[in-house]
Amino acid sequence: MSNYNWIDGNDFSIRHFYLMDRWLLAMIFQPFNGCDPEKLGTHARTLGTLLDRHRDLVFVIKKRAPEASDGVDKLLKVAEATLPDKELRKREIALLEAYETDVVYTEPRIMETSCNYIYAWEEKHLHALCDLNGKVVLDLGAGTGRLTFAAAKIAKRVYASEPVDRLREHMRMRIQTEDQKNIRVQDGIVTAIPHEDDTFDVVMCGHVVGDDYEAELTEMTRVCRPGGHLVICNGDDDIKRAHPDSELTSRGFKAHYHKSTVGGDIYNYTKQV
Numbered sequence: 001m002s003n004y005n006w007i008d009g010n011d012f013s014i015r016h017f018y019l020m021d022r023w024l025l026a027m028i029f030q031p032f033n034g035c036d037p038e039k040l041g042t043h044a045r046t047l048g049t050l051l052d053r054h055r056d057l058v059f060v061i062k063k064r065a066p067e068a069s070d071g072v073d074k075l076l077k078v079a080e081a082t083l084p085d086k087e088l089r090k091r092e093i094a095l096l097e098a099y100e101t102d103v104v105y106t107e108p109r110i111m112e113t114s115c116n117y118i119y120a121w122e123e124k125h126l127h128a129l130c131d132l133n134g135k136v137v138l139d140l141g142a143g144t145g146r147l148t149f150a151a152a153k154i155a156k157r158v159y160a161s162e163p164v165d166r167l168r169e170h171m172r173m174r175i176q177t178e179d180q181k182n183i184r185v186q187d188g189i190v191t192a193i194p195h196e197d198d199t200f201d202v203v204m205c206g207h208v209v210g211d212d213y214e215a216e217l218t219e220m221t222r223v224c225r226p227g228g229h230l231v232i233c234n235g236d237d238d239i240k241r242a243h244p245d246s247e248l249t250s251r252g253f254k255a256h257y258h259k260s261t262v263g264g265d266i267y268n269y270t271k272q273v
C-alpha cells in the first residue's frame with residue numbers, strides 16, 4: 001500500500017465506500033477472501049469494525065460485488081465491538097489514507113486539485129510524444145481525463161475507457177460543460193478492451209499498466225492498427241527515478257525523459273506497432 005499524500009483522511013469517511021462501484025469494491029475486499037482472520041493487521045481490523053458499525057454498507061458491498069462477500073465476512077470476524085468512537089475515527093482516518101489510491105476515485109474533483117501528477121502536468125508533454133492530429137485515439141484508464149481532454153483538442157475522436165463509474169461520470173460532466181463533440185466515454189479494463197483488432201491510430205495511457213505487462217501490452221497492441229502508436233504518458237509527479245522502466249524498453253518502447261515542475265524524474269514511452 002503506497003502513500004502519495006493525495007488525500008487528507010479528515011476530509012473522508014467510511015461513507016465514501018457507498019460511492020464505490022463493483023470494480024473498486026472488488027479490488028479492495030476480494031483480497032480478503034479466504035484469508036485467516038487471526039493474521040489480519042490493524043487496518044483490516046479497523047475496516048472490520050467500521051463494517052460492523054455500518055451494516056447497510058455490508059449489504060451494499062455484498063449485493064454490488066458478490067465476489068468479495070467472503071472477504072467482507074472475514075473482516076467482520078475481527079470487528080472490535082468495544083473500540084471507543086474517538087479511537088475508531090482516528091484509525092478510520094489512517095485507514096482512508098492507506099487506501100487513498102482507491103478512496104480518491106470517489107471524489108474526482110479532489111483528484112484534480114490534490115494529485116500532483118494531474119495538476120502539475122502540462123499538455124505539451126503529450127503532444128511532444130506523438131502526432132495526434134486527426135487521429136482516432138484510445139485512452140485506457142482515463143481517470144479524470146487528463147490525457148483524453150488534451151488529445152481531443154487535435155484528435156479526430158478520443159475514446160476514454162475507465163473502469164470507475166464516478167470517474168466516467170466526471171468526464172461526462174466535463175464533456176457537457178465544455179460542449180466537447182469528439183470524446184466518447186466507456187467502461188473497460190486494459191486487459192479486456194471492448195474493440196476490434198486494429199481499430200485505433202493511437203492507444204495511450206498514463207499510470208495504468210505495470211501489473212501484468214505481457215497481458216496489458218498484448219491487448220493494447222491488438223487494438224492498435226499496424227503503423228499506429230502506443231503511448232504511455234505519465235503525469236508530472238515528484239518521484240525520483242534513476243532510469244526508465246526496463247520492462248518497457250526491453251519490449252521495444254522508446255523512453256522520453258523530462259524533469260517535472262515538482263521535481264520528479266518523468267519517463268514517458270512510445271512504440272510504433
Ligand SMILES: C[S@@+](CC[C@H](N)C(=O)[O-])C[C@H]1O[C@@H](n2cnc3c(N)ncnc32)[C@H](O)[C@@H]1O
Nearest residue numbers: 140141142143146163164188189190206207208
Ligand atoms: C492513477 S490513475 C491515472 C488516471 C489517468 N490515466 C491519468 O494519468 O491522469 C489510474 C487510473 O487507471 C484506472 N485503472 C486501474 N486499473 C485499471 C485497469 N486494469 N484497466 C484500466 N484502467 C485501470 C483507474 O480507475 C484510474 O482511473
